[in-house]
Amino acid sequence: MFRTALRNVLAHKARLLMTVLAVMLGVAFVSGTLVFTDTFGNAYKNKSAKSFDHVSVAITSNSSYSGDSQGGPKQKPELTEALLKKAGELPGADSAIGSVSGFTALADKDGKLVGGEWGTTGANYFPGKGGKDPRYDFTEGAAPKSAGQIALDSRTAGRTGYTVGDTVRLSTDGPVRTAKVSGVFDTDEGSVVAGGSLVLFDNKTAFKALNKNQYDEIDVKAAAGASEAALEKSVEKILPKESSTMTGGELKAQQDSMIEEQTSSMSQVLLIFAGIALFVGIFIIANTFTMLVAQRTKELALMRAVGASRRQVTRSVLIEAFLVGVIAAVTGFALGIGVAVGLESLMNSAGASLPDGPLVIAPTTILVALLIGVVVTMLAAWLPGRRAAKIPPVAAMNSVHATPTMRGLVVRNTIGSVIVALGAVMLFMKDNYVKSGGAGVMLVGVIVLTPLLSRPFIAASAPLLKPFGVTGKLSRLNSLRNPRRTASTAAALMIGLTLITAMTVVATSMSSAINKMAAGSMKADYSVSMANFQPLTPEVREKLDKLPDVEATSPLRSTYGKTGGTYSTVSGVDPKTFDRLVGLDFTGGSAAGLKTGGALIDTDIAKEQGLKAGDTFPLEFDDDGKKVRLKVSGVYEGNEMLGGVFAPTSVVDPHLTKVVDKQVLVKMKGGASDKAEDAIVKALGENPAITVQDKDAISNAVAGAINMMLNMLYGLLAMAVLIAVLGVINTLAMSVFERKHEIGMLRAIGLDRAKVKQMVRLEAVIISLFGAVLGIGLGLFMGWVAGGTISNSVSTYSMEIPLGRIVIFLGIAALVGVLAAMWPARSAAKLNPLMAIKAE
Numbered sequence: 160m161f162r163t164a165l166r167n168v169l170a171h172k173a174r175l176l177m178t179v180l181a182v183m184l185g186v187a188f189v190s191g192t193l194v195f196t197d198t199f200g201n202a203y204k205n206k207s208a209k210s211f212d213h214v215s216v217a218i219t220s221n222s223s224y225s226g227d228s229q230g231g232p233k234q235k236p237e238l239t240e241a242l243l244k245k246a247g248e249l250p251g252a253d254s255a256i257g258s259v260s261g262f263t264a265l266a267d268k269d270g271k272l273v274g275g276e277w278g279t280t281g282a283n284y285f286p287g288k289g290g291k292d293p294r295y296d297f298t299e300g301a302a303p304k305s306a307g308q309i310a311l312d313s314r315t316a317g318r319t320g321y322t323v324g325d326t327v328r329l330s331t332d333g334p335v336r337t338a339k340v341s342g343v344f345d346t347d348e349g350s351v352v353a354g355g356s357l358v359l360f361d362n363k364t365a366f367k368a369l370n371k372n373q374y375d376e377i378d379v380k381a382a383a384g385a386s387e388a389a390l391e392k393s394v395e396k397i398l399p400k401e402s403s404t405m406t407g408g409e410l411k412a413q414q415d416s417m418i419e420e421q422t423s424s425m426s427q428v429l430l431i432f433a434g435i436a437l438f439v440g441i442f443i444i445a446n447t448f449t450m451l452v453a454q455r456t457k458e459l460a461l462m463r464a465v466g467a468s469r470r471q472v473t474r475s476v477l478i479e480a481f482l483v484g485v486i487a488a489v490t491g492f493a494l495g496i497g498v499a500v501g502l503e504s505l506m507n508s509a510g511a512s513l514p515d516g517p518l519v520i521a522p523t524t525i526l527v528a529l530l531i532g533v534v535v536t537m538l539a540a541w542l543p544g545r546r547a548a549k550i551p552p553v554a555a556m557n558s559v560h561a562t563p564t565m566r567g568l569v570v571r572n573t574i575g576s577v578i579v580a581l582g583a584v585m586l587f588m589k590d591n592y593v594k595s596g597g598a599g600v601m602l603v604g605v606i607v608l609t610p611l612l613s614r615p616f617i618a619a620s621a622p623l624l625k626p627f628g629v630t631g632k633l634s635r636l637n638s639l640r641n642p643r644r645t646a647s648t649a650a651a652l653m654i655g656l657t658l659i660t661a662m663t664v665v666a667t668s669m670s671s672a673i674n675k676m677a678a679g680s681m682k683a684d685y686s687v688s689m690a691n692f693q694p695l696t697p698e699v700r701e702k703l704d705k706l707p708d709v710e711a712t713s714p715l716r717s718t719y720g721k722t723g724g725t726y727s728t729v730s731g732v733d734p735k736t737f738d739r740l741v742g743l744d745f746t747g748g749s750a751a752g753l754k755t756g757g758a759l760i761d762t763d764i765a766k767e768q769g770l771k772a773g774d775t776f777p778l779e780f781d782d783d784g785k786k787v788r789l790k791v792s793g794v795y796e797g798n799e800m801l802g803g804v805f806a807p808t809s810v811v812d813p814h815l816t817k818v819v820d821k822q823v824l825v826k827m828k829g830g831a832s833d834k835a836e837d838a839i840v841k842a843l844g845e846n847p848a849i850t851v852q853d854k855d856a857i858s859n860a861v862a863g864a865i866n867m868m869l870n871m872l873y874g875l876l877a878m879a880v881l882i883a884v885l886g887v888i889n890t891l892a893m894s895v896f897e898r899k900h901e902i903g904m905l906r907a908i909g910l911d912r913a914k915v916k917q918m919v920r921l922e923a924v925i926i927s928l929f930g931a932v933l934g935i936g937l938g939l940f941m942g943w944v945a946g947g948t949i950s951n952s953v954s955t956y957s958m959e960i961p962l963g964r965i966v967i968f969l970g971i972a973a974l975v976g977v978l979a980a981m982w983p984a985r986s987a988a989k990l991n992p993l994m995a996i997k998a999e
Contacts, residue, residue, distance in 0.1 A: 179487045182536050186491025190528040191498030197519040198499065213256070213293040214407040215381035216391045218246065220373070221401045236373035237399040243377050249393045251385035254288040257374035259365050262691040263358045264848035265311075266328040267319045272690055272847045274315060274356030279691070280348075281331060281358045283365030284310065293380075295359065299323050300342030303361045308341040310359040312351050316343045329358060330848035331368045459548065469548040476544030480537045488532020492525065568610060568642065575607030591948040598944040602657065602937060609646030609653070609933070614639060616929050627921060630914050633905075634921035637898075638929075648887055649930030652975065656931055656968060660938020665945050668959045674858045675955040676800045681854055683713075683740040683824035684831040685839060690850045694819030699849070702842050703825055708835060710828045711736040714820040716811055719781040720804065722760070723768045728803035729778065730821075731811030740824040743795035748772030752792020759805040761797030770794070778804065780814035787814075798954050887975065891923055891983035903992045912988035919984035924976035931972030935965055 211217075220237050238257065247255035263281025265273045272279065284302045285292050292302070295310075300323035303310050309329070311321055321327060325340045344359070351357045360368055381390045387406045394404050405413070459472050467475075500518065582604055585597025605612070617638050624631030638645050687703070689695055703712050716731035732741075734753035743750065746762060753759065758778070760770060770776055772791050779786045789806060797803070812818050827835040831853045839851050895902070902915060910918075943958055950956040 179483055179490070182484060182487030182532055183491035183494060186488050186528050186532045187494040187498055189531055190492045190495030190524055192495075193524040193527060194496055194499035194518065194520055197521050197524065198517075201517075201519045211407040211410050213380055214378040214410060215385075215387045216379045216394050217405050217407070217410055218242070218377040218379070218394060218398065218402055219375075219405070221403055237402050238374040238377050242397065242399065243374065245397050246377055246379045246394060249379070249390065249397070251382055251390045251393060253380045253382040253385075255377060255379045256285040256287045256292065256294075257283075257362075257377050258285065258294075259283050259369055259371045259375050261369035261371070262331060262693060262848070263356075263368070264330045264690055264846075265315070265319075265356050265358055266845075266847035268321075270328070270845050270847065272850075273319055274351075274354065278350035278355030280350060280355065281329075281360060281365070281369060283362045284359045285362055295344040295346055297342045297344045300340070302344075303338075303341045303359060303364070305361060306364045306367075307338055308361065309338040310342040310344055311340055312348075312357040313343050313345050314351055314354075315356040316340075328845070328847065330846050332370055332848075335844045335846045335848075336368075459544075460551075463548070469545075472548040473541065473544045476540050477537050480540035481533060484533035484536035485529075487536070488529050491532060492528040495528065496520065571607060572611045575604050575611070578604030578607060580604075586944065591951070594944060595948065598941050602941070605933070605937060606650055606653070609650055610642035612933065613642050613645045613649070613929060616932065617645075617925060620925055620928075624921060624925075627917065629910070630918040631921055634918050634925060637918070637922050638925050645926055645929070649926050649933065652887070652927060652930035652972065653934040653937070656934030656972070657937040657941060660935050660965070660968065661941035661945065663961055663964055664939060664942030664958065665949070667961045667964075668942070668946055668956060669949065669953070670858070671959050672953050672956040676798050680742055680744075680798065680801050681740075681824075681857070682742045682826065684827045684835065684853060685825040686822050686852050686857060687825060687839065687843070688822040688850055688852075690848050694821060695823065695849070697818060697820060699843065700820065700823045703823060703839065706838060706842055708828050708838060709825060711739050711826045713737050713740050713824050714808065715822050715824065716808060716815065716818065717821040718811065718815060721779045721781075722764055722776055722804065725764050725767045727761075727764055729780065729811060730803060730805050731808040731815075732805050734807040734809075736826075737805070740826055741801065743793070743801070745793050745795050748791065748793030750793055752790065753805070753807055755792075756789070756807060756810060757792030758789040758810070759793045759795055760791055761795055761802045763797060763802070764804070765791075765794045778806075780811075782816050783814050785814055796954070887923055887927060887979035888982060891919060891980055892986065895919065895983045895987045899990060902987050902990055903994070906990065906992035915988045915990075916980075916984040919987050920977055920980040923980035923983075924973055927972045927976035927979065928969070931969055935968055 218238060240257075243255055243257045246252060260280055260282040262279060264279050267273050284295065286302070287293065295302075297310070298313055300310070309327065311319075311327075316322065321340050323340050323342060326337055327340060328335055328337055330336065346357060348355075348357055359365075366372070379390065379394060381387055387408070391404055391406055398404065459476075462472055462475070463469070496518070579601055582597045582599070582601030585593050585600060588594060588597070617635055621635060624635055627634075687695070687699060697714070700712055700714055703709055713733040713736045714731065718729050718731075719726065720729040721727075732753070737753060738750035743759065747765075748759075750759060760776075765771065768776060770791050772794055774791045775788050776791060777786050777788055787810065789804075789810065825839065829835060836851055836853070840846075843849050843851075906912075906915065939960065946956065946958040
């Protein structure tokens with residue numbers, strides 16, 4: 160039986176090619192998705208990673224030190240130069256270095272912020288043992304030695320074109336400064352590897368530039384042969400009260416745990432799409448083998464007639480499947496790696512801004528590829544092989560292939576109906592997770608019911624096919640002949656378009672919701688803030704007020720407080736200009752009362768505390784713990800961008816530790832324009848640390864994470880559609896192979912080659928459009944279910960149907976059908992009528 164299976168594989172080269180192609184595509188889809196997700200996940204994790212090779216014991220401070228621009232009280236320094244010196248002289252210590260770091264905005268040659276997506280950091284170069292810092296390896300120039308020098312990481316230098324000797328503009332706490340590039344270095348800092356920037360100052364300058372009065376961390380390296388544990392005990396003897404130690408191993412474990420926690424949600428999303436890849440891949444493989452075994456029914460029956468048992472027939476099919484699976488798995492895995500590389504390049508060129516990182520090929524991915532290629536192929540072959548082995552030899556030899564039984568379709572339709580009903584019941588549950596699960600269950604039910612749904616759809620296409628005459632009618636009948644095959648072929652395309660449509664609906668609706676927030680609540684033309692979301696000094700507003708084209712400005716000075724038992728943000732604003740810069744939807748009162756010392760509260764606070772316009776309420780500030788009583792001048796509908804308590808700056812300022820602005824709202828006399836924005840940027844010294852945004856920029860910034868994720872998901876789902884296209888090609892090619900006799904008869908009675916091609920093309924278009932219509936319909940349904948969950952937390956969310964994109968999706972589906980039919984149609988037209996009639 161093994162020799163028979165091997166001869167079958169080698170004897171039917173066309174059939175072997177079709178089968179290997181189907182399995183290879185399934186494996187490539189899954190392995191490509193897994194390689195891409197592993198690569199992206201690893202790069203995303205590594206962006207927060209740092210090396211601890213130079214650390215045996217780290218000393219960190221536990222105090223609530225805050226000496227940065229947020230203005231917190233400065234604690235007595237603990238990690239001082241004296242402590243650093245003591246640590247380096249301990250028994251078993253080889254060296255000790257101190258590190259400080261903080262936000263540092265670097266401008267490129269066009270004045271734009273560098274590395275904003277993945278971190279803009281500044282740090283100190285510490286000349287330790289031998290005058291070198293082991294963390295950085297200089298490839299050009301030398302380390303900075305004065306306040307007028309900085310060093311750049313090699314990736315940033317490459318992106319910006321800066322070289323040793325160039326003058327750069329940068330900012331750490333507001334004012335712009337210039338410095339010369341003294342050197343370029345390599346580093347394995349994760350944020351830099353992922354696409355961020357790192358600027359090095361000399362040790363003394365770093366303290367001043369980053370507003371530090373102590374080291375963030377002191378790292379002690381053990382001498383050769385010394386124990387980390389023994390060194391840690393020595394370090395503990397010299398520790399200040401508010402500091403602690405950790406070994407390099409403990410720091411690495413802590414970092415791994417933190418990164419795993421940060422990236423867990425991303426990993427889950429990517430694994431879901433890997434699962435989708437697996438699901439679609441199984442569909443293609445199972446569909447192809449079902450047709451393959453059906454075509455060989457007569458051959459298998461002949462084997463039974465000459466003495467082979469049912470078990471031997473099934474085993475022969477499984478051996479053939481194993482051989483095909485191994486070949487296809489290896490080629491599919493190699494193709495999958497190429498798909499992953501191409502997908503990453505495509506998404507980066509589309510502006511997805513993925514973190515940089517090496518290609519990751521995990522052992523799990525190799526194992527999964529082999530399992531899919533071999534196990535899934537054998538499983539897909541076992542079911543139809545077992546079914547064919549059960550057919551009596553005499554009955555099987557009377558037909559070229561086994562036709563699907565009505566009993567099997569009835570059972571399938573019954574199961575599908577039950578699954579859909581179960582999903583519908585789950586949709587009426589209150590729990591959002593159960594509702595989402597119900598939508599997924601209904602999707603599975605519809606997939607099971609696709610053979611039943613194909614009949615009314617294809618019947619409805621009759622008027623559209625009528626102008627094509629006989630070929631239109633034949634293509635419709637061919638599509639109806641085997642509902643299982645039609646459904647399985649359309650299913651892969653359906654799944655891809657379901658998810659693409661659902662994601663597009665949610666993303667479009669979410670973007671619209673964000674635009675409503677920005678456009679509806681912001682009357683100001685611009686918002687001015689720090690690029691790292693740190694506070695601005697009040698001097699920024701003073702500079703803006705001096706511009707002749709500025710009509711009005713107001714700061715937003717943010718802190719926290721309690722209103723009764725309700726904890727919320729408290730924003731200090733200019734009562735004279737606030738209502739001209741922000742448009743709130745009031746349910747009671749107005750903003751006019753701000754001018755007399757009143758306050759505005761959102762509807763959530765009003766509901767929880769039972770307040771209305773005209774009432775007074777106590778407000779306790781977090782910063783100093785003091786209470787004030789304020790009058791409610793207005794109650795407004797809050798949203799994700801604006802909420803909490805708004806009060807005059809004269810009320811809020813006395814309770815702040817330091818008076819700083821979260822952002823400044825600006826209204827220009829002539830409205831927003833390139834000229835107006837340029838005037839603001841120049842007034843602030845073309846500072847790369849300060850961001851000036853209009854309404855559109857704010858919406859884009861808020862929606863940036865959504866768009867990045869959507870681009871990534873589009874890339875993954877585009878693979879599903881590509882595989883669906885190739886699946887249609889494969890199915891049609893197998894269909895042509897199966898119907899040689901029939902096509903020969905049609906040619907013999909007068910159907911010319913052009914009509915044969917048209918018949919196959921129309922069949923492909925029908926199947927593709929069936930999958931597209933079903934997929935888009937399910938996608939809209941899934942988008943509606945997801946929207947119901949989102950609207951509970953985003954008040955401005957409402958479902959929007961992107962009609963333009965849906966029309967494009969349908970057009971693409973029709974094009975898929977035409978392109979997929981080119982090779983099968985050409986093969987069918989080339990058949991010799993006499994030879995085809997003789998074919999069995």
